[in-house]
């Protein structure tokens with residue numbers, strides 16, 4: 151297995167080390183190439199994602215990313231557009247896969263402590279994320295700025311199909327989240343995609359929910375969700391909330407997947423680089439380790455993926471409320487495999 | 488006081504009756520004109536908001552709306568665009584005011600039962616809500632749909648100013664919620680508006696928060712918020728979540744305000760028409776009654792507004808967990824004034 155590794159900034163570096171520790175236990179012949187991308191590199195060289203490096207990264211089976219960003223070194227939006235989103239777009243990562251589970255031992259802010267186990271299939275290459283739009287008369291009282299959400303049948307159909315396939319392996323329930331009553335043009339594509347593709351998956355029950363109402367269900371009745379399919383922006387929002395209600399985004403893994411297999415897929419924790427706690431060895435590497443599980447599953451190693459998830463589950467259940475030591479979590483999980 | 492009343496559909500009719508009961512106690516010379524708008528009317532006549540009626544509505548001091556919609560009678564999006572949003576746009580309701588408070592006696596789904604008391608100032612006439620956008624090749628594999636978010640300095644500046652004014656009367660803290668790292672053109676207007684207008688309000692502290700992170704804070708640390716200012720779509724999303732964590736949108740009031748005073752402002756509960764429980768007399772009229780408080784405050788009757796809020800507070804604290812009777816809640820609150 152040839153893996154491109156982008157540790158990134160801050161705690162990204164620390165959690166990636168633990169994720170690799172775990173991965174090496176299951177894949178002894180793992181070959182890794184490290185790429186120094188992120189805030190530190192950009193600050194030193196002005197480089198974000200040079201073409202030559204992207205070309206090399208493409209030659210790998212998968213990509214493991216820690217976290218990037220450091221507000222002390224780089225202004226807002228630069229790394230997001232130039233590196234993170236750039237990679238998602240160039241590598242056609244149209245499926246942004248984000249499972250949410252409330253593990254035994256994890257603490258939800260919800261009083262009811264409900265059963266939570268769903269997966270969000272977030273579109274990754276369209277919607278309001280395309281950078282389409284602009285501004286005129288900037289800085290004057292007549293300034294106008296637009297942001298254009300681009301939605302295609304091609305783009306919606308393929309993630310909706312991915313979501314139905316996934317739902318078939320789970321509880322066979324798929325919820326579309328959108329805002330079709332206001333965003334009617336885009337909404338029509340999504341609703342029709344669910345209807346049309348759904349006809350091929352008659353065993354999967356479908357539901358629809360506006361994004362505003364979805365946030366209510368997320369705190370009042372998250373058990374209703376099995377697989378969620380949604381657009382890029384709504385997926386961004388609902389997965390952070392989902393992470394929060396399942397014990398914090400320190401436990402949330404994600405995959406940026408090219409479901410066609412043309413380009414390597416990228417796996418990363420949902421959390422950021424957390425410069426404030428970087429270097430202290432107290433970051434929770436669980437999300438990075440669960441991202442390894444998603445990667446293994448994507449690469450056809452279902453059994454290994456399940457072993458990692460079971461090991462994480464056991465570790466979370468055994469943990470007390472005390473502070474975390476990054477390397478100890480990785481050691482414990484690796485040792486238990 | 489001349490009030491245009493739009494009871495609407497479903498429980499809208501029931502909660503409006505209670506809101507008027509309360510209002511009449513404080514404004515004995517109240518003159519009301521009722522407008523039959525909503526799903527039932529549309530279903531019977533095909534009419535949404537005839538010009539002549541809108542012209543009449545304009546002649547009032549304020550508008551009280553119950554709730555509109557009935558999925559059995561009208562397809563999705565029709566009443567939203569043709570009536571609700573139409574009214575907000577035509578009457579220039581640029582400030583969508585949505586307070587959130589966790590009242591003693593109300594049950595939050597959050598385990599920590601935190602202190603929650605903030606107000607969202609949502610922009611009401613721009614953003615992705617303008618209906619700008621379209622679709623080509625509809626129904627083919629090459630379908631493309633756009634949704635254009637329109638953002639102007641004019642539009643952002645005036646709501647940001649409203650929010651600063653409001654913050655000065657409260658805990659003097661203002662949080663901008665946006666997604667500036669991705670929606671950089673629109674984001675720049677909002678950030679600059681907060682910076683520029685903020686210079687005139689040096690006593691108000693400001694903070695910024697991405698919409699995704701904001702949903703996390705909403706469940707993990709909602710006490711950090713005092714006044715929130717945000718765009719139309721993010722405001723839609725965050726206020727539903729805010730309603731949920733403060734005991735359900737059955738308690739959430741809102742005002743659609745033309746801060747220039749040119750057009751009458753409209754006050755309505757955030758909840759919908761709930762056809763499933765309509766006619767049973769079990770809908771909670773609290774949100775409608777709190778909307779009356781917002782209306783009284785907007786019309787310069789701060790003392791009356793505070794009295795309604797105190798009466799609601801007392802009523803919520805005294806309520807048990809038993810089922811609600813719509814008319815009894817209205818009777819109790821009216822009697823206590």
Ligand SMILES: CC(C)[C@H](C(=O)O)[C@@H](O)C(=O)O
Pocket residue numbers: 230234235386420668669699
């Ligand atoms: C950093 C940002 C561009 C990104 C996004 O909005 O997609 C992040 O929030 C995420 O969810 O991965």
Ligand SMILES: CC(C)[C@H](C(=O)O)[C@@H](O)C(=O)O
Pocket residue numbers: 331332362567568571572723757
């Ligand atoms: C009904 C819908 C158009 C409306 C909105 O999105 O603004 C509603 O959700 C609200 O928040 O008032």
